Amino acid sequence: MNKEFAELKNDLIIRAARGERTERTPVWVMRQAGRYLQEFRQFRQKHDFFEICRTPELAAEVTLMPIRRFDLDAAIIFSDILVIPQALGMEVQMVASVGPVLPKPLVIPQNINDFLKQDIDVEKELSYVMEAITLTRHKLEGKVPLIGFSGAPFTLMGYMIEGGGSKTLSKTKKWLYEYPEESVRLLKLLTDVVIKYLVSQVKAGAQLLQVFESSAGFLGPKLFNQFSLPFIQQISSSVKQSLTDLNLPTVPMIIFVKDCHFAIESLSHSQYDVIGIDWTIEPSRGRQLAGQSVTLQGNLDPCALYADSQQIEGLVKDMIESFGTNRYIANLGHGIYPDVNPDNLAVFVNAVHKYSQNTDI
Ligand code: 1CP
16 A cells, blocks of 8 residues: 655644653544444444454544544554464454453463464464555545554563453462463563564554553552563564654654553653553653653543533643653543543543643634
């Protein structure tokens, strides 16, 4: 597919990620293309979840749904973090009102060899994601940048061992204590795939990259430093190095961690341009931990979108005042919930526009 794209008309998020001053704070929302949108639910009645992911026209259509509705400053490609375990040979089902289910999870380290293809051609196995990215870039016509993403190795490992979502991640953490070396082997295998996957996404047209370490909070500081941090750090440094080697633009990278106040300081010394944080931390404390040379993203409680418009506006105003308009990208502290009224998302987005104007530039 042709990769000559239209000129970008709105680069607020890219400039904010790089620490440049912006006329106002950019805003997007994790899981903005999802079940809270009626048009998405209707689409899902006609198409299976992974059929959408695997069909570039369908994935592009869903990616654009929230962009048509709201004044957002970025699109995120419609896909899922679990396409990586799938590409490695694991079956993943998307079960209505349950979420993702992997019917044959990894139980013992030997399963790494038994169940997983060891040396996959990432660009080929996940070519449908790259095609969806290229097509979506064309369809966006430069309106806003397109974010590519991946799950981080530990979060992926969690789904591969638990066989789906989990309240404790105890099976996965049992591996960390019982089989630390084999756990590292699995994490390294995943890291290698994630690096290739993200580089391919940029080749296909992704303009920013977000790495989701959504399960990091289960680890606590010690396990995080051992089983998450080294791998997410390697991802940012290797992706950036590969992009330079390939003469490709070095796109801003975002790391999202959840329930992980202890991680913010170390992450601020890594090569990520942006740290995405959840709502359990005061913005000012987040800034104190992160220092001045990294952009923060977040962090309104997703449940705040159940409040009335006036309350949402007030919360957004407070949030922007505490983060400040410099080196800041507005977002929720985690994905939007499926039962949120989309009108309330509009209130959120419009309030960011209203309260973050920088009149001095
Ligand atoms: O708009 C977007 O954000 C684009 C698409 C997107 C992204 C970035 C989807 C579509 N999933 C993801 C990432 C993702 N998937 C994460 C990281 C972000 C996070 O922490 O929320 C995780 C953990 C998953 C795994 C997953 N897939 C879950 C979570 C399950 C759990 O553990 O609670 C769920 C519910 C899914 C299914 C899914 N993925 C995406 C959508 C729209 C859906 C709903 C499924 C459906 O339509 O039936």
